[in-house]
Structure formats: C-alpha cells, structure tokens
Amino acid sequence: MGTLVPGIPGFPDRAVITEVGPRDGLQSEPVFVSTPEKIALIQSLLDAGLRHFEVTSFVSPRAVPQMRDAAEVLSAFRDRKDAHLTALVPNMRGAEAAIEAGVDAMVLFASASESHNLKNVNRSRAQSLRGFADIAKLAEGTGVKLQGAIATAFGCPFEGEVDVQAVVDLACAYVDLGMDYITLGDTTGMATPALVIQRVQALRHLRGEAALALHFHNTRGVGLACVYAGLSQGVTHYESSIGGLGGCPFVPRATGNVATEDLVYLMEESGVSTGASLDLLIEAAKLAERVVGRELPGQVMKAGPRLAAASMDSVRTANG
Amino acid sequence: MGTLVPGIPGFPDRAVITEVGPRDGLQSEPVFVSTPEKIALIQSLLDAGLRHFEVTSFVSPRAVPQMRDAAEVLSAFRDRKDAHLTALVPNMRGAEAAIEAGVDAMVLFASASESHNLKNVNRSRAQSLRGFADIAKLAEGTGVKLQGAIATAFGCPFEGEVDVQAVVDLACAYVDLGMDYITLGDTTGMATPALVIQRVQALRHLRGEAALALHFHNTRGVGLACVYAGLSQGVTHYESSIGGLGGCPFVPRATGNVATEDLVYLMEESGVSTGASLDLLIEAAKLAERVVGRELPGQVMKAGPRLAAASMDSVRTANG
Known part of the structure; x- marks a missing residue:
C-alpha cells in the first residue's frame, strides 16, 4: 500500500x-x-513490523501491580537487536532495575504544569529534574539512553491552559540533561491541532539536538487530527497504543491513546511510510481485545482497510 | 471560546x-x-445554534418506516425562518411530498460509482440524472431549491477505488441541473485526507457555481482528519450527525457519521467559527443517546470541553 x-x-x-x-x-x-x-x-506487534516499544515501567509493584513483571517481559525481547525497547522510570530505584534489565532507553517524565507534577509524583518540577540528573549520572557509560516525556504538554486537568513557555523550558532542561528524544504527552486529551502547531513551532530550535515525538489521546475525538497537524509541521515520531488500549484517567467512557492501527492507516493513506503491515496490526489489535477482555476503541480493526468492503453485497436503501 | x-x-x-x-x-x-x-x-439542536438541517427523507414508509412522519416533523419547524430545512428525496413522488411539506431544498442523490447506484436505487446513474431533470422541472417556480449529494465519492464498497473524474462528471451534471450546493458523501467511510484534497482540487473550477460540502463517516477513525484536510483547502460546508448518530451499513461495530459536537470542537479550537454552543450540543447529544437508547460514539459528549476537567482532583500514578 x-x-x-x-x-x-x-x-x-x-x-x-x-x-x-x-x-x-x-x-x-x-x-x-x-x-x-x-x-x-509484543511479539504480534513485532511481527506486524513495529520496531519501537515502550515495553513496561519499572515502578513499585505495590503501586502498579500490572507492571510487576517488567524485567521478565523485557528479557523476552532483549535479543531482538532490531527492536528499540524503552521503559518508563519514575526514580533511581526504577532506573537501576531498568538498566539491569537491559533497556535501550529509559523514559523519564515530568509535567509541564507544576500542579500536575506535584499530584502525579509528589515533587516539584525542579525536584523531578534534580532526580533526573542523578539518573543521568547512573546511566553514564552503561549505553542506556535517556528520553524525556513532558506530561500535560497541551493542557492540565488542574490548571487548565499550560503556557507554551513551560513546555519549552522543560524541553530545554531535558536537552541539558543529555536527552535526545522528547515526547509531548497529551495526558488528558486536551491537545488540539492549533496547539500542536504552536508547540512544535516553539520547539523548532531544538531540532538537531533532540527528536520531537507526539503522543495524543483521542479523548475528545481529535487525536488523528492532531497527528495530521504534527505531520504538516514535519514531525516524524509518534506514540500510540494498539487497538487504543488504555483509557483516560479522568473520564470513564472516554477513549485513551490514539490506536496504532488507525494511526498507521492515516499515515499510509497519506503517503507516509511506517514500515508496518496494517493487516497484521489489525490481528494484533484483536489479540489485544482478547487479552483485556473488552471492546477496544480502534476503528480500523472493526471496519478493516479501505478496500476490504469491496466484495460485500449488502447495501443500504439510501445514500449516506 | x-x-x-x-x-x-x-x-x-x-x-x-x-x-x-x-x-x-x-x-x-x-x-x-x-x-x-x-x-x-431538532429543537435542542436549534437551541444550540445550528441553523442547517437535513430534517427527514420523503421515501416509501414501507421501505423506511423511521421516516414515515416526514411531513409532520417538517411542519413543526416551518415557521423558523432562520432555519434552513432540507429533506432527502429519491423520486418524483417524494419530491411532490417534500414541496407540499414546505422544505427549503430537496437533496437528490446518485453515486459516483455505477455499481453502487444500481444497487442503491436500482437505476443507472444516467437514469438517476434523467429523474432529477424531471424533479427540477417540478420544482421550477416553487422556490424550493435542489441540492445534489454524491454517494461513494471517496470509494465504493463494490468497485473499490472511484475515479475522481466520475465525481467531477456527476458534480458538473448537478450544476447543469441548477443545483448550487453539492455534497461529497463518504458513504462507507473510505475517505482519506489525501483523497479529500485531490477531490476538492479537482472540483475547484465549480466554486462560484456551487457550494461544496463534505460529509464524512468516522468508520475508520479519520473522519475529523478528513475535515482538517477539507478546511486546509478552504471548504466551508460540512455535514455531521449529533452524537455520531447512525452507523456504517456494512460494519456492525463501526461508527457512522462524524459527531456534530466533535466537529464543532475541532473547528472552534482551530479558530473556525460555527455559531454553535458546544455545551448545548453536548446536551443535545445526550438527548440523542436517550432517544435511541444506546451509547453513541461522540467523544466530546463524554469527556466534555477541554477545560472541563480543570477542577478535578483525581490523578493517575504515572504520565500518559
């Protein structure tokens, strides 16, 4: 295709x-x-052609039981030299475990808004950055890279609008710490295309120093429109979740991450190569649905590729 | 906002x-x-600031029982001179009833692909156009306008890809019949942003003769990305359905029309004025959900406006 x-x-x-x-x-x-x-x-996603994974997080198993098998999951793929494996790391203890487990990169995260950072990790942003500096020292010489995620980059559930300068400041601090990959996270689905364009343009001077990645939630239905805005600005890195796994932490009925197969569909149909097979991603999305035992919000996994319907012989009685 | x-x-x-x-x-x-x-x-949608409605269709009550009260529904709003009321009309009998009921415009429809037109209305496209000419004669002097909808404008469930020239030919035939409003319908959710741009550019020479409207289904998740593409080309007319009412005729679990409130959210957050109140549209979408007795696919009706979450005090334990 x-x-x-x-x-x-x-x-x-x-x-x-x-x-x-x-x-x-x-x-x-x-x-x-x-x-x-x-x-x-994860194997099904590798089979579908994906090569970059946030595999797990090294957090307290008491706080997040779902991630208690972090090292075990990672070890299953450590021999895949063609795969880039990252893990979320909240603190020094997590960093030690992640390095031990053999990640390619650790994802460190702070929020663009002070309130969210305080509520999320019980630290100020400045305290978070000091912790990252310690982790950076730990990682020195190990070959493990650091990536930085900026939560609430498009808005904060407590403060409302987030000043673009707060995003730029955090991104610059990340670059100073040696991070060469920075993700703008749409934590609660507040990103809009106009905000995407504004933020990407404000971070343009960091290009060359760090790759910029965009991570959208489809909470308000505009996740792929935000991707479109990012693509129009030349952004080449995106994060997504197969089938749209995950949810919005604040809104029970709302969807979470943009679905990987819908993202690939949009990109491939827009002339942007992803290296992934849409058919195999749809299979992976169906596996994800079985694994979590609920209907996932991904759309292409239900409707199939554009031309999949071309042999159907039912019709409706009027136009639509 | x-x-x-x-x-x-x-x-x-x-x-x-x-x-x-x-x-x-x-x-x-x-x-x-x-x-x-x-x-x-409909009243709740008027209250929310919408002024253009496809109110009903004048079809056989045996074929489409849901629309058997077409004249009665229309008559409830005939005095709203600030509202533009249209109805779908498949044939001469429907046209007579629609004119009698006092529509502002009749929406006539044919498919860009011959197979879909044959299966949908049991006529060739040429036969459909001859029927429209008869309806145009009937409408002469009544003050009732004609609008043209082009079904399968972005792909056909039977033929697959639809040549852009077939869309242009049908649009030109509509203009020749005196129609000054032409909708490209994404009947089975096959539109993509690239196809939107291609078709809008191919129809550019019709601007001035007819307004071009876009009607997308969110069957494959890219409905609002297609709207984004349309806006980038300067298209100013869009069709949508409150809450995302309706479905895809071919795919049971897939969603149908782009949700009006999600469309308004995207537009207003992109600096495009719609005249509608998002808060009141969300109320209308909730009414639509009660009326049809099922969860509708609209997203903003579940998550609320961007800043709605700004006073919540729950948090998740890690970034997203």
Whole structure:
C-alpha cells in the first residue's frame, strides 16, 4: 500500500511509531494481563513490523501491580537487536532495575504544569529534574539512553491552559540533561491541532539536538487530527497504543491513546511510510481485545482497510 | 471560546454545519423514534445554534418506516425562518411530498460509482440524472431549491477505488441541473485526507457555481482528519450527525457519521467559527443517546470541553 497514494504537501515521507500499549495502555486497564500474554502481544506487534516499544515501567509493584513483571517481559525481547525497547522510570530505584534489565532507553517524565507534577509524583518540577540528573549520572557509560516525556504538554486537568513557555523550558532542561528524544504527552486529551502547531513551532530550535515525538489521546475525538497537524509541521515520531488500549484517567467512557492501527492507516493513506503491515496490526489489535477482555476503541480493526468492503453485497436503501 | 485560539494557516474563519442526524442518523438506527422525540431533538439542536438541517427523507414508509412522519416533523419547524430545512428525496413522488411539506431544498442523490447506484436505487446513474431533470422541472417556480449529494465519492464498497473524474462528471451534471450546493458523501467511510484534497482540487473550477460540502463517516477513525484536510483547502460546508448518530451499513461495530459536537470542537479550537454552543450540543447529544437508547460514539459528549476537567482532583500514578 502507499504506492498509489498521492502524498500530502509538507508531510514527511516516513514516520516512526513507538508502540506504548504494553505500558501506557495496559497500565490503565483494570484486568491483570499475564506475562505470557504481554509477551505474545509484543511479539504480534513485532511481527506486524513495529520496531519501537515502550515495553513496561519499572515502578513499585505495590503501586502498579500490572507492571510487576517488567524485567521478565523485557528479557523476552532483549535479543531482538532490531527492536528499540524503552521503559518508563519514575526514580533511581526504577532506573537501576531498568538498566539491569537491559533497556535501550529509559523514559523519564515530568509535567509541564507544576500542579500536575506535584499530584502525579509528589515533587516539584525542579525536584523531578534534580532526580533526573542523578539518573543521568547512573546511566553514564552503561549505553542506556535517556528520553524525556513532558506530561500535560497541551493542557492540565488542574490548571487548565499550560503556557507554551513551560513546555519549552522543560524541553530545554531535558536537552541539558543529555536527552535526545522528547515526547509531548497529551495526558488528558486536551491537545488540539492549533496547539500542536504552536508547540512544535516553539520547539523548532531544538531540532538537531533532540527528536520531537507526539503522543495524543483521542479523548475528545481529535487525536488523528492532531497527528495530521504534527505531520504538516514535519514531525516524524509518534506514540500510540494498539487497538487504543488504555483509557483516560479522568473520564470513564472516554477513549485513551490514539490506536496504532488507525494511526498507521492515516499515515499510509497519506503517503507516509511506517514500515508496518496494517493487516497484521489489525490481528494484533484483536489479540489485544482478547487479552483485556473488552471492546477496544480502534476503528480500523472493526471496519478493516479501505478496500476490504469491496466484495460485500449488502447495501443500504439510501445514500449516506 | 475561540477568541484566544490561534487560527490555522489556510483555514477559513467560519464554517457552516448541516446537521444530518435526524435523517441520515436516525435512518440507520434500529429503534423507532417517535415524532415528538424527533421534534425535541431538532429543537435542542436549534437551541444550540445550528441553523442547517437535513430534517427527514420523503421515501416509501414501507421501505423506511423511521421516516414515515416526514411531513409532520417538517411542519413543526416551518415557521423558523432562520432555519434552513432540507429533506432527502429519491423520486418524483417524494419530491411532490417534500414541496407540499414546505422544505427549503430537496437533496437528490446518485453515486459516483455505477455499481453502487444500481444497487442503491436500482437505476443507472444516467437514469438517476434523467429523474432529477424531471424533479427540477417540478420544482421550477416553487422556490424550493435542489441540492445534489454524491454517494461513494471517496470509494465504493463494490468497485473499490472511484475515479475522481466520475465525481467531477456527476458534480458538473448537478450544476447543469441548477443545483448550487453539492455534497461529497463518504458513504462507507473510505475517505482519506489525501483523497479529500485531490477531490476538492479537482472540483475547484465549480466554486462560484456551487457550494461544496463534505460529509464524512468516522468508520475508520479519520473522519475529523478528513475535515482538517477539507478546511486546509478552504471548504466551508460540512455535514455531521449529533452524537455520531447512525452507523456504517456494512460494519456492525463501526461508527457512522462524524459527531456534530466533535466537529464543532475541532473547528472552534482551530479558530473556525460555527455559531454553535458546544455545551448545548453536548446536551443535545445526550438527548440523542436517550432517544435511541444506546451509547453513541461522540467523544466530546463524554469527556466534555477541554477545560472541563480543570477542577478535578483525581490523578493517575504515572504520565500518559
């Protein structure tokens, strides 16, 4: 697919997708997913052509029981030299475990808004950054890289609007710590295309120093419109979750992460190569649905690729 | 809202939304909705600031029982001179009834693909156009306008890809019949942003002769990304369905029309004025949910406006 698709002016030719379902997705799911099921899910995503994964998080097993098998899940894929494996790390203890487990990179996170950082990790942003400096020292010489995630980058559930300067300041602090990959996280689904364009343009001077990645939730239905805005600005890294695994922490009926297969569908149909097979991603999304035992919000997994319906012989009685 | 929103380069300042939920939406719903419920739903949408409605269709009550009260529903709003009321009309008998009922415009429809037209209305496209010419004669001097909908404008469930020239040919035939409003319908959710751009550009020479409207289904999750593409091309007319009422005729679990409140959210947050109140649209979407007795796919109706969460005090334990 892709060869007959007219490209969209300004869009990049290819994009990198980091699958965050095994971590960000499963962490929000109420059902405990067994270690073999997690491994099977990641394997199905590898088979579908994905190569970048946020595999797990090294957090307290008491606080997040779903992630208690972090080292075991990681070890199943440590020999896949073609795969880039990251894990979320909240503190020094997590960093030690992540390095020991053999991650390629640790994802450190702070919030652009002070209130969210305080509520989320019980520290000020300045305290978070001091902790990251200690982790950076620990990582020195290990070959393990650091990535920085900026939570509430498009709005805060406590403060409302977040000043773009707070996002820029945190991104600059991340670069100073040696991070070469920075994700803007849409923690509670407050991103809009206009905010995406504004933030990407404000961070343009960091290009060359760090790759910029975008991570959207579809909480208000505009997740893929935000991706479209990011692509129009030349952003080439995106994070998503197979089937749309995960949810919005604040809104019971709302969906969470943008679904990986819907993202790939949008990109490939826009002339942006992802290296992934849509058919195999749909299979992986169905596996994810079985694993968590609920209907997931991904759309393409239900409708199939564009031309999948071309042999159906039922019709409706009027136009639509 | 909207005043502090940075606009998006190339987007229009304002857009017109035609609400098609009462017709396209309800027609696909299995539950029969009573006449007072339909009237209450339309009234709530008027209260929310919408002014363009596809109210009903004048079809055979045997074929489409949901629309058997077409004249009664229309008559409830005939005195609203600030509202533009249209109805779908499949044939001469429907046209007579629609004119009698006092519509502002009749929506006539044919498919860009011959197979779909044959299966949908049991006529060739050429036969459909001859029928439209007869209806055009009937409408002469009545003050009732004609609008043209092009079904399968972005792909056909039987033929697959639809040549853009087939869309242009049908649009030109509509203009020749005196239609000054042409909708490209994404009947089975096959539209993509690249196809939207291609088709809008191919129809650019019709601007001035006819307004171009876009009607997307969110079957594959890219409905609002397609709207984004349309806005980037300066298209100012869109059709949507409150709450995402309606479904995809071919795919049981897939969603149908783009939800009006999600569309308004995207537009207002992109600096495009719609004249509608998002809060009141959310109330209307909740009414629509009660009326059809099932959860609707609209997202903003569940999550609320962007800043609605700003006073919540629950948090999750890690970033997202």
